[in-house]
Amino acid sequence: MVSIKGGEYIPLYGRDSMKVKINDFLMDVYPVTNKEYIDFVKKYPKWQKSKVIKLFADESYLRAWKSDTILGENQKEQSPITQVSWFAAKEYCECQGKRLPTVDEWEYVAMANKTIPDARKEKEYNAFILGWYEKPKTFNQTIGSTFKNYWNVYDLHGLVWEWTSDFNSVLISGESRKDVDTDNNLFCGSAAINATDLMNYAAFMRYAIRGSLKAKYTMKNLGFRCVKDNKK
Amino acid sequence: MKLLKPVFLLIVASLLLTSCKEESKKELAKVDSSTIYIKGTMDAELTSPPFVPEPVGNRTAKKLLVNMEILEKEGEMTDGVKYVYWTFGGSVPGSFIRTRVGDEIEFTLSNHPDNKLPHNIDMHAVTGPGGGATSSFVAPGHNKTFSFKALNPGLFVYHCATAPVGMHIANGMYGLILVEPAGGLPKVDKEYYIMQGDFYTKGATDEKGLQPFDMTKAIKEDADYVVFNGKVGALTGDNAITANVGETVRLFVGNGGPNLTSSFHVIGEIFDKVHVEGGDLINTNVQTTSIPSGGAAIVEFKVEVPGTFIIVDHAIFRAFNKGALGMLKVTGEENKKLYSGIKQEGIYHPEGGTIQTMPNDNKEKVVVSTTEKPLAKKIADGKQLYMTTCFACHQAEGQGIPNAFPPLAKSDYLNADVKRAVGIVLHGKTGEITVNGNKYNSVMTKQTLSEEEIADVLTYVYNSWGNNKTNVSIKTVQEVKSSH
Numbered sequence A: 001m002v003s004i005k006g007g008e009y010i011p012l013y014g015r016d017s018m019k020v021k022i023n024d025f026l027m028d029v030y031p032v033t034n035k036e037y038i039d040f041v042k043k044y045p046k047w048q049k050s051k052v053i054k055l056f057a058d059e060s061y062l063r064a065w066k067s068d069t070i071l072g073e074n075q076k077e078q079s080p081i082t083q084v085s086w087f088a089a090k091e092y093c094e095c096q097g098k099r100l101p102t103v104d105e106w107e108y109v110a111m112a113n114k115t116i117p118d119a120r121k122e123k124e125y126n127a128f129i130l131g132w133y134e135k136p137k138t139f140n141q142t143i144g145s146t147f148k149n150y151w152n153v154y155d156l157h158g159l160v161w162e163w164t165s166d167f168n169s170v171l172i173s174g175e176s177r178k179d180v181d182t183d184n185n186l187f188c189g190s191a192a193i194n195a196t197d198l199m200n201y202a203a204f205m206r207y208a209i210r211g212s213l214k215a216k217y218t219m220k221n222l223g224f225r226c227v228k229d230n231k232k
Numbered sequence B: 001m002k003l004l005k006p007v008f009l010l011i012v013a014s015l016l017l018t019s020c021k022e023e024s025k026k027e028l029a030k031v032d033s034s035t036i037y038i039k040g041t042m043d044a045e046l047t048s049p050p051f052v053p054e055p056v057g058n059r060t061a062k063k064l065l066v067n068m069e070i071l072e073k074e075g076e077m078t079d080g081v082k083y084v085y086w087t088f089g090g091s092v093p094g095s096f097i098r099t100r101v102g103d104e105i106e107f108t109l110s111n112h113p114d115n116k117l118p119h120n121i122d123m124h125a126v127t128g129p130g131g132g133a134t135s136s137f138v139a140p141g142h143n144k145t146f147s148f149k150a151l152n153p154g155l156f157v158y159h160c161a162t163a164p165v166g167m168h169i170a171n172g173m174y175g176l177i178l179v180e181p182a183g184g185l186p187k188v189d190k191e192y193y194i195m196q197g198d199f200y201t202k203g204a205t206d207e208k209g210l211q212p213f214d215m216t217k218a219i220k221e222d223a224d225y226v227v228f229n230g231k232v233g234a235l236t237g238d239n240a241i242t243a244n245v246g247e248t249v250r251l252f253v254g255n256g257g258p259n260l261t262s263s264f265h266v267i268g269e270i271f272d273k274v275h276v277e278g279g280d281l282i283n284t285n286v287q288t289t290s291i292p293s294g295g296a297a298i299v300e301f302k303v304e305v306p307g308t309f310i311i312v313d314h315a316i317f318r319a320f321n322k323g324a325l326g327m328l329k330v331t332g333e334e335n336k337k338l339y340s341g342i343k344q345e346g347i348y349h350p351e352g353g354t355i356q357t358m359p360n361d362n363k364e365k366v367v368v369s370t371t372e373k374p375l376a377k378k379i380a381d382g383k384q385l386y387m388t389t390c391f392a393c394h395q396a397e398g399q400g401i402p403n404a405f406p407p408l409a410k411s412d413y414l415n416a417d418v419k420r421a422v423g424i425v426l427h428g429k430t431g432e433i434t435v436n437g438n439k440y441n442s443v444m445t446k447q448t449l450s451e452e453e454i455a456d457v458l459t460y461v462y463n464s465w466g467n468n469k470t471n472v473s474i475k476t477v478q479e480v481k482s483s484h
Helices: A034-043 A086-095 A103-110 A123-133 A201-211 B004-029 B129-136 B165-170 B215-220 B316-322 B375-389 B412-416 B418-427 B451-462 B474-482
Strands: A002-004 A007-009 A020-022 A025-027 A227-229 B041-043 B063-078 B081-088 B097-100 B104-111 B142-149 B154-159 B174-180 B190-199 B225-228 B241-244 B248-257 B262-266 B271-275 B282-286 B288-291 B295-302 B307-313 B325-331 B429-435 B438-444
Touching: A002 A103, A007 A103, A020 A103, A025 A103, A034 A086, A103 A201, A123 A201, B063 B225, B104 B129, B129 B142, B154 B248, B154 B295, B165 B190, B165 B215, B174 B190, B174 B248, B190 B241, B225 B316, B248 B262, B248 B288, B262 B295, B282 B288, B288 B295, B307 B316, B375 B451, B412 B429, B412 B451, B418 B451, B418 B474, B451 B474
Parallel strands: B041 B063, B063 B104, B097 B174, B190 B248, B241 B325
Antiparallel strands: A002 A025, A007 A020, A025 A227, B063 B081, B104 B142, B154 B174, B190 B225, B248 B295, B262 B288, B262 B307, B271 B282, B271 B295, B307 B325, B429 B438
8 A cells, every 4th residue: 555645636526615635545556456356255255256145246246257266267367356346345445454445535546647646637647548438348457557646556547447435425317417407516527617627527437437336236347446544 | 143152152161171171180180199008019120320120100009129238339430540439239320219109118228348438318209307318327237227108209319418428429329219100101212311420539530540539629619520320431332322213212310419510411302301300390392401419300302313412411511521421322214304414515715706616527637736835834734723623522632532532642543544544534434443442433524624734634633642743745635535
């Protein structure tokens, strides 16, 4: 883990008056890997795919795995674990003495590029994220294959989406255009006029994907990493 | 007079009667669609453009099951230009849905597990929140089902409405759903599905390689491509739609946008009938019909003469420079009464000089001056002619228009045979040719240029854009001319 120095930042959906305070915390350098998750399910068999409670994971949970503890043929040990539910991810982190990051924590760290903590206005930063949406099957890559950012954290962009503890606290309903009326703090791309940064639409896609999820959902493109409070 | 009066009354009475009848017909048409009884269940037939499913005809209203899959996949915008399309059913525009008023459509939207993004569908045929978008928002690897009753007949657009909405539409997430009136639409011979869309790429128009979507250009409404059916050439050459002389053609035309309104036009045809904006209002004898983004129109016409009819957005730079070109190829007997082709050709002197013709029987050799201009002068004069005569089709840099007009730049076809090139300028050319490995099948009309002008313009072409620098002489032009 690496330490992240807290601070204030304006989320994408916010304005100057809406600064969010982030405390210092520690974050995993990489997303959790297949190998690490195998070790986890060996230790906690209730999270094996044949035993998992249906309420906590949908039918696609670990679907690509050959068996309860063996990866699928084309899967690599060092690729990020995907097809896990929020319940599973949350428990994984807790078993490590950690927790899932909040949306704000995740977004705070993820707005850094290689050299500066807030690169959201950098053209190349946005181009890289958007380019990712157009690359198929990036979940097959291994961890560390993207870039190390300002905080020495890898793979926040370009590998897989990641679970956050409060992924559904910013509600995007199925009707993205209606949300403009229901929550004035958040707009959803269709009416971009009150955005703080018109061009940062990559982030809206993250909010959209989070909005489409339920806690038991699992997806090929969705993994996670853990964080920990920094108690000095 | 006494006799006339009852007759007059009868006429008035019958007029009143017919108008009453019409009135009651209208009343009949206003059946409350929500109460139409449903009998049985059937699977919907879905088709990729330019094809449409079988007509509904006069079947009773049913529960219609529609299964549509969302696929994010790479495709080709035009030769060498790749683009990642987001699709409904694997095609842009998405699968065509055909239903009838009163049907209850049970719609299942499946988001492929390999996809990166959540999506949904807003169907303009739906009466309900978000046009169904609220109920169909679906994460990758999941599906959602909702149902709606088709209350209004018409041709309706559907599209994705997930944030950022414009981007989902710009990447190709739109299509058409036809709701036929009770009893169905009148029968026609051929039906096709055409949908316009505008695309925005990081690179300039025609810049090769995988081109990412460009949000800045999209917001500025500065489209790099305006195309029918998702890509340049989706409706030209081998992909042209077809009909036979005497047949009635019905086009279901949509406009996915996201930004641009279409001035839909078929060159050389007049629409006998247009369902304005896809609704009940019928206009007749229409040249160009306006289709708003997120709107549609049904156009119908009979094809009376053979030939290739070019389909365009008559905002014409889009057609010839951004891809909005399609073709309808009509085969069959010519009808010289309706269209003669070229009847005769002559010289026109606006100053009123008498037109001199050489008597045919008197075959004396005409000595024409063959004084050749210097090469540089020829090229300069030729360039001027090119810009007024050839530019529109073959383009400023001789690059041509993919799938429509062959390139002149570095053209193997051109460089292989000067006399053939002269012949084409003199006599025109129709039919398939292969230029630099690509097939073209279009029409070049014969050019009314003097021998000297032909020599000039061809010399310019041969001395530009990497061609073989042939100096075409007036003599060569004359030789070709007399050999015919």
